[in-house]
Amino acid sequence: MADAQQSSAAGTLATYEEARDWINGRVPFGIRPGLERMIKLMEAFGRPERRLKFIHVAGTNGKGSVCAYLTSVLIRCGYGVGTFTSPYITKFTNRFQYNGTDIPEETLLRLTNELKPHVEAIAETELGPPTMFEVSTALAILYFATVEYPDYVVWETGLGGRLDVTNIVTPVVSVITNIGHDHMDILGDTIEAVAREKAGIIKPGVPVVTAVGQPEAADVVAQAAQEKKSSLYRYGEKFGITPLTAREGEQTFRFDGLFRTIEPLTITLSGAHQRMNAAVAVMTLEVLRQYYALILDDEDLREGLRTAKWPGRLETISRSPRLLIDGAHNPEGAETLAAALRETYRYDKLHLMAGMLANKNHRDALRHILPLVDTLVVTEPDFRRAMPAEELAEIAVALREELGCSFELIVEPNWKQALRRLLSLTGGGDLAVVTGTLYLIADVRSHVLYNTDSEKGW
Structure with missing residues (x-):
């Protein structure tokens, strides 16, 4: 990695591996919550994130699975879908996908070279050097806004929400899967404190779908939604599920939502928690159907849920x-x-x-x-x-x-x-x-x- 960084320090990165290593070489700059550097980066490109429709997904667990369900169904419905998730399981390019396919290595190289001089210029200011996650997030926005132009971007937070660099976007719907004991050294030492950080993705007037369970965390999310005048759809109140069958590799359930009931729905991801994750995705899609006239055929919904995969989880x-x-x-x-x-x-x-x-x-x-x-x-x-x-x-x-x-x-x-x-x-x-x-x-x-x-x- 050091050789790649030295060879690229003066100018253009020559290969995908050099670009990947240059981005990963920013890991020592750590995790520094805040949006200042991210805003500067996006201003250099004319705020391209404002041209995209994001589904912003936060939470302690289940974010990736919800993103997988949303991506699978939306693609099945015929929409172009960008997906940005972390961490990756096999290859760095896994993080940036269009219609379920990784960003091409040559595209990643080209966009990284476009970003590099702006990253280095910001590093010389009082803001300090942009982090690995900031550069990766900027790369995702450039890929979707200047190369692929998806109808929707499924957009997973990195850590927390309020000060997470993905929070530079204003989404069409916000999703908070759940709240748990993770990254409490950064997000706060109580469930309420963590909930406040996650609820920071809620934007004025943008509907919110959540499966937050603990009363103290749910109260924090509800208060944030009320302050922002955002409609809140909470699992167990506005929507829920009735399990029908469950075995290894397949389970079915009925979705009971505010707008309608759908049954049966089948998923191949295992565990009772995946039924809840799928329900969160379905409610999010139902909100898009109601608010934004998303065309959601029931057969596409069923097939999209059934074929959704999320590596590394059960x-x-x-x-x-x-x-x-x-x-x-x-x-x-x-x-x-x-x-x-x-x-x-x-x-x-x-x-x-x-x-x-x-x-x-x-x-x-x-x-x-x-x-x-x-x-x-x-x-x-x-x-x-x-x-x-x-x-x-x-x-x-x-x-x-x-x-x-x-x-x-x-x-x-x-x-x-x-x-x-x-x-x-x-x-x-x-x-x-x-x-x-x-x-x-x-x-x-x-x-x-x-x-x-x-x-x-x-």
Whole structure:
């Protein structure tokens, strides 16, 4: 990466790899909430984001799945759809998609070269150097506003909402999936504080769809919507679901909305939480139908939901032995994974491999999972800020005693060796699960499915 940065410092980037490395080389500038640098970047290009219709999606968990449902249905309905999400699972270009296809490498290179002099000029001002996520977000806007011209852009927040750089846009609808215990070192140390940050994406008069559950968080979102005079559609009040069938790889439900009831709807993503995520997407589409005359045929809705995929979330990537991956990197995600393992999956023994970053609430996350496992393999993701396997093992040992559960503990810092151990333990009737940070999930997925390394990153 250093060589690429040196070769490009004076001028034009020559290859996709140089462009990617130049953007990722901005990671050391950190996460600096605020919109000043982003506004400067967009002003240099005539505020291109104002020409696009965004569906802005925030929340602690479920953002990616909701984005996947929305993208799949809108494409099925015949609309051009841009999608911007993070982190990526396999390749940097995954983050910028048009109609489900990654940005071409040559387009990314060209747009990065257009951005580069403006990024470097801002870096010389009192605002300081734009971050990796700011440059990536600017790149997404340029791609959609000057190359592809989609009808809708499904636009996922990076972190929080109010000061997240994606909040430079004024959307046609805002979505807040849920509120949980994640990034509390940045967003605030209470659920109400986190909710206030997420609710910062609510814009005056723009309708809001949410599945926020906790009363204290729901009150914060409702107050923000009221202050902005935005119509609020909350799961459990204005819309909901009735489960019909559920099995591994497929579940059906009835959608009960303010405007109409639709049944049956089928999704292939597993877990009860995915029914709620799908309902949030359907309500968002219903709002677009009511407010903006979106043409939404029921058959397109059904087929779009059924074919939606979101890699790395309760995804089966091997059948023999059976291997499930799930990026449950916070307590709410772990609770959701545990519920799915109890309710959806059948197995004789459960063998689980976990690797985490150092800045997460691992004790509360593991508390949900450990009572279910027969074997726990702790490892380390190949990524900066990885939590040492021994430290994660210490938490697991303390919880094993506290919870009174019984499992074999294996400590293997090398994730590839840990994966071999995991799979060697998994008999014909057993289930192997890899969970934790999405950076570990990305590597395991690429290794098992493609026998390659992932480009993984935020």
